[in-house]
Structures are given as C-alpha cells and as structure tokens.
Amino acid sequence: MLENNLVGRRRKFNMNFKELGSIVIILLVFVISAIIKPDIFSGDRLPEIIKNVLLWMPLIVVVSMGQMMVIISKNIDLSVGSMVGFCAMTAGLFFRDAHIPVWLGIIIAVAVGACLGAFNGFLITILNIPAILVTLGTLSVYRGLAYIIGSGKMISGYDLPKQLGMLAQNGITFGGLTVPWLVWIAVGVVILFFVIMKYTRFGREIYALGSNYQASFLRGINVKKITILVFVITGACSGLAAIMYAARYGYVNPSNTGAGFEFVVISATIIGGTSINGGSGTVLGAFLGSLLLGSINTMLATIGVAGTFQQATYGFIILMALLIDKLFQRSQAGSISRVQKFG
Amino acid sequence: MSKNTVKLKNRSKLGEITRQREFITFVLLIVVLAVSLLSSKNFADISYILNATSRYMEYAIIALIMTLIIIAGQIDLSVASCMTCVATFTALMFRAGMPMGLAVVFGLASGFVLGLINGSLVAFGNLPPLIVTIGTMALFRGISQIFIGDKSISKFPKWFNGIEKLPVLKFGNTLVPITLILFIILAIGFFLLLHRTALGRNIFAIGTNKTAAIFSGVNTKKVILLLFAFSSFFAGIAGVMMMSRLLVARYDMAMGGELEIITMVLLGGTDINGGKGGILGTFLAVFIVIILKTGLMVASIKAQDQMFIMGALLLLSIIIPNIARIINEKRLSRI
Numbered sequence: 040m041l042e043n044n045l046v047g048r049r050r051k052f053n054m055n056f057k058e059l060g061s062i063v064i065i066l067l068v069f070v071i072s073a074i075i076k077p078d079i080f081s082g083d084r085l086p087e088i089i090k091n092v093l094l095w096m097p098l099i100v101v102v103s104m105g106q107m108m109v110i111i112s113k114n115i116d117l118s119v120g121s122m123v124g125f126c127a128m129t130a131g132l133f134f135r136d137a138h139i140p141v142w143l144g145i146i147i148a149v150a151v152g153a154c155l156g157a158f159n160g161f162l163i164t165i166l167n168i169p170a171i172l173v174t175l176g177t178l179s180v181y182r183g184l185a186y187i188i189g190s191g192k193m194i195s196g197y198d199l200p201k202q203l204g205m206l207a208q209n210g211i212t213f214g215g216l217t218v219p220w221l222v223w224i225a226v227g228v229v230i231l232f233f234v235i236m237k238y239t240r241f242g243r244e245i246y247a248l249g250s251n252y253q254a255s256f257l258r259g260i261n262v263k264k265i266t267i268l269v270f271v272i273t274g275a276c277s278g279l280a281a282i283m284y285a286a287r288y289g290y291v292n293p294s295n296t297g298a299g300f301e302f303v304v305i306s307a308t309i310i311g312g313t314s315i316n317g318g319s320g321t322v323l324g325a326f327l328g329s330l331l332l333g334s335i336n337t338m339l340a341t342i343g344v345a346g347t348f349q350q351a352t353y354g355f356i357i358l359m360a361l362l363i364d365k366l367f368q369r370s371q372a373g374s375i376s377r378v379q380k381f382g
Numbered sequence: 383m384s385k386n387t388v389k390l391k392n393r394s395k396l397g398e399i400t401r402q403r404e405f406i407t408f409v410l411l412i413v414v415l416a417v418s419l420l421s422s423k424n425f426a427d428i429s430y431i432l433n434a435t436s437r438y439m440e441y442a443i444i445a446l447i448m449t450l451i452i453i454a455g456q457i458d459l460s461v462a463s464c465m466t467c468v469a470t471f472t473a474l475m476f477r478a479g480m481p482m483g484l485a486v487v488f489g490l491a492s493g494f495v496l497g498l499i500n501g502s503l504v505a506f507g508n509l510p511p512l513i514v515t516i517g518t519m520a521l522f523r524g525i526s527q528i529f530i531g532d533k534s535i536s537k538f539p540k541w542f543n544g545i546e547k548l549p550v551l552k553f554g555n556t557l558v559p560i561t562l563i564l565f566i567i568l569a570i571g572f573f574l575l576l577h578r579t580a581l582g583r584n585i586f587a588i589g590t591n592k593t594a595a596i597f598s599g600v601n602t603k604k605v606i607l608l609l610f611a612f613s614s615f616f617a618g619i620a621g622v623m624m625m626s627r628l629l630v631a632r633y634d635m636a637m638g639g640e641l642e643i644i645t646m647v648l649l650g651g652t653d654i655n656g657g658k659g660g661i662l663g664t665f666l667a668v669f670i671v672i673i674l675k676t677g678l679m680v681a682s683i684k685a686q687d688q689m690f691i692m693g694a695l696l697l698l699s700i701i702i703p704n705i706a707r708i709i710n711e712k713r714l715s716r717i
Contacts, residue, residue: 115512167708168700169654171512175641176697183690191686293686302516315510351524357517361509 096333097225105273107325113249113317114170121181123297126281131194131291149278156274160267193292206286233322249317310360403651404663418677429556434676439561440620442668445646455589455656459515462639463522465621468493470526473535473631493618501610527633573661589656
C-alpha cells in the first residue's frame, strides 16, 4: 500500500511539473514586462493587452492541437501554414464572388483543409514517404495553389462579410473585458481535443502509434487509417484557423496569410512538452505552449521592443524551452539518460 | 537441381546501373534538359547556361555539406539564416572601418562559431536537430535583424563586387563563373571525403544506426559537432558570395533558402532518414534545379507558380522511386 501511494504521487508530480513550468514562464513574462515598463498595466490598457493576447492565441492554439496529434504519432506537418493560406483564399473567394454566409464559409474552409490533409496523409501512408518530405513538398504546392486560385490578388476587407470581423470583436463580456468569440471557439476546440486524447480509443491509439509503430501494427491497430485521420484533422484545424485569420486581420493575402506559421505552431507544441520523438504530449501542454508564445509575441510588441528583436527572441526562447525540457526529462528517467550521454 | 531452386534474376550491368538511386536523378536531368531545349532556343547556347548558374551556386555549395548532414541522419534548417547573419556581420565590420578582406575572415569565423552552437546543442545537449535548427534559424536571422535593422549596406570595395565575374577560365568565348569552378572543386572534395575516407564511412554509419556507431567506436559527438560547424561555415562562405553577387547586405537575404537547399539534396536521391545518398546525386540535382528554374524564368512563369512546380517536383522525385520500389517488392514477393 505504501508503494501505491508513492507511485501515485510520483506520477502526479511528473504530469504537473512541465505544465507548471510553462505557467510559471508565462507569469514571468508578464512580471518582467511590468518591471520594464510599469505604466502599461495601468487601468484601461490592461483589457486591451489581454485582448491582444487573446486574439493572437486562438490561431496558434487551434492548429497546434492538430500538430500535437501529428507529432505524438511520430510525424510532422510542415504544410499547415500553406494550408491556412489556401483555405483562407478559397473561403475568401467564395465570400467575394458568391456572397455566402459566414457559417458556410467556415464549413468550406474546414472541408478544404480536411481534403488537403487527406492528400498529405495519402502520400504518407499509401506511398510510404516520410511525413517531413511530403509536407515539405506540399508546403510549396499549397502555397502556389493559393496564388493560382486567387490569380495572385489579395482579398480585401471589403469583400469579406461584416459578420466575420465581428467574430474577432464581439464576444462575451466580463466587466470591462470582452472575450471575443474566436477565443471561445478555440476553447471549445481545446476541450474537444482533450476529450479525444484522453477518453477515446482513437486518442490512445495515437499515443500507441507514436510510442511503437511496429507494436501497434501487430496489436491490430489500423495504423494507416489513424495516420490519415490525424493529418485530415490537422488540415481541418488549419481550415478553421484560416477563417479565424480572416476574421482577425480582415483580409486574405496569398503570400502572407499563414506564412511561417508552421514554425510557430511546431515551436508552441514542442515547448508545451510534446516530445518530437512521439508518444507523449498533452493537450494542456500544447495549449500552454501556444499561450506562452502568444504572450511573448504580444508583450514584446507592447513593451516597445522593436519588431527587429522579435525573431531573435523567438529563436532564443525555443532553444531555452528545449534545454529546460531536456533537463526535466533527465531528472525523471535515470538510466535512459545515462545511455544517451554516450551519444 | 529441381524446380525448387529460385532462379536469380540476371543481374546485368545495366540492371545494376538502373537500380542506383542517382539513376532517377540522371533521367530527370535529361528530361528537364530536353524539355528546356525544346521550349527555348537559348538553352542550346552554353554561355547562357553558364551565366545562369551563378545565381544558384551559393545554395549549391551549401547543398553539398547538407548532403553530408542528411546522410548522418541530422538536418540543418538554419543555413539560410546563417548566410544572412555572416553577410551582415561582414558588412557591418567593413562599415565600421575594417578592411574588407579581414572582415570576410572574421565573418567566416563567426559562421563557424554559429555552427558550433548548433552542433553543441545537438551533440552534447542531445536535442532534436530539427527543432534546434528551427530555433537557431529564427535566432540567427533575428540577430542579423537586430544589428542591421531594415537598412541595406552596400558600397563595398571594387575588388569585392561581382566576384563571380573574375576572369579565371574561359570556355569558348564565355566566362566560366568562378563560383561554378569553386562548386565543382568542392563537389570533388566532398565526394572524396564522403566516399573515400574513414570520416565519410563514419558519417554513413551514424546515419544508418547511431547507437551501433557509438558502440563501434565512432566519436559521434565530434563528428556531429564538426558537421554542424562546417555547415554554418560554408553557409557563411555562401553568404559572402551572395553579398558579392547582389552588391548589398540585408537582413532578409536568402529567405526560404533552406527549403531550396534541402530540395536539391533530396532530389539527388539522398534518403532523409540518413544512411543512404551521395554527392553525385546532389551534383546532378543542382543542375536540374538550375535548368528548371532558368527555364521557368525564360518561359515567364510567375514566381508563385515556380514555387508550386518546385514543390511538385520534390514530391515526384520521392514518389517515383517509392512506387518503383513497391512494384519491385510485389514482384519479388511472388516468387
């Protein structure tokens, strides 16, 4: 009975420590910003800052949920940024030329994203091509397609329906703070993924796939179907993020929309504790990772750090997060890290 | 012997050649060359092609060292940012008063140091190279952005500008760009290193099975550290070359370059999982990319469509060998 208590306690310690670390870093970011520039937190600016963070966060969170699934299953999806761009262009074209309602645009974007993801999944499973190669290729292919279907032109705010922008501005109000609908959609997605990963067989099978592909296959898990589904889900998430992009920024540009997005999303997922070798990762972790990156992004801009410093800070934080994560890993697993020390 | 014996297929010399990974790259090169010759008469002019190569030689040189890195099972996405970083360092030191030659030397040294950062994080920190180099990609470009801001630095000394136009070799009546000659020399050097030295065998070993390599006595930490250090070193050389060709140094040089370089390497038949590949494939793939991109430019295809075609080409170059392999396996399994 004593062993049971110890085992239970250690497992709880494992699970919460990494996420606690992320929460601590997020709070640290705010504290440091407050120290550097104390007046930003005065009265009326606080809701605005929180709103900025809240608006940046849903885009990353939604896609990092899908990316988390992909990475846990020991793949990677480098094409999410281009998928976002293509879905945004498609939906934008429908908005502009067919004047469809917002909800139909959302469905179209998600469906198109799912198809793109299915194409990725097909190449990976049926043709046995490593995911990094496939998504490296489709990164360019989808971005090029985004240009082609829009004839290279961007879709401006005039062509997008007004209700779309309202998703980013209106929401549920707490006191002086309005939490936009975009955030609630993202929260819903996070809860959905939490349930899937923790309580459904599909979620457990994804973890199994990432931990040991051969064993899962021999166990009877349909590895091909799960891999394709994981990429389809990521594509659908990118489609949703595309609509959020259009709502947040008010325009769709084939060259900018989603450019470089994949690196932000992958960083958020890895910082959130998902192991790049697959098999482990949590929804809470990915969510906190996205929140962390979003906070840093917004805080840097708010305390007046010139845009020139942002890239370097991003890169530095990614490296720090990797090192810290490795430090935690090493303290938990004793013997494995000893072998790793050799090479 | 009864009919129970398996009749081995006649492994002719021709069959051996077609089974090589580089054969498909070679076929692709012929196809691309044929299509370009048909579409535009300019391609029949060797001087035109020679002039066209100088734009791509920077990426080509990095592709050579990247081949080694991918064969060792690693990856380095920070090369393009390293190019930019070294270029900006060199330009800033020159602007601060240092003579250009010395600035270049210091710039290249700093490139080596940047590579050591990558290498230590991967080899000693045991961090995954993909994420580390994604991080350093942002870090290096960010550093150059911090130092140079949005400005462009130009007005370099006369001897530095347009270094590829130095008259070193002439072919007929056209100038062979010195960068092309450098590329060929480096390609030969890397070929000898990879296929004729123990270090090259070690690189293959690390890529095939790192743990086995460790227990076979290969100093994997040292090899990986050196690979990343030299990757950034050559990226620095390429950065200085690009600065000389474009006559300017900016923080947004070589954006997206890492993907182009990896495309060159993968088109050459190198396996992304490591352990297989060679310099010959990369060498041919470089020319495929040059001819294809020049041909697309001549046919006035827009830059965005070019990106689409390059991506599709990358996919095809992997799909076709895979399909061939699957068909082959199905055929063999029927015995």
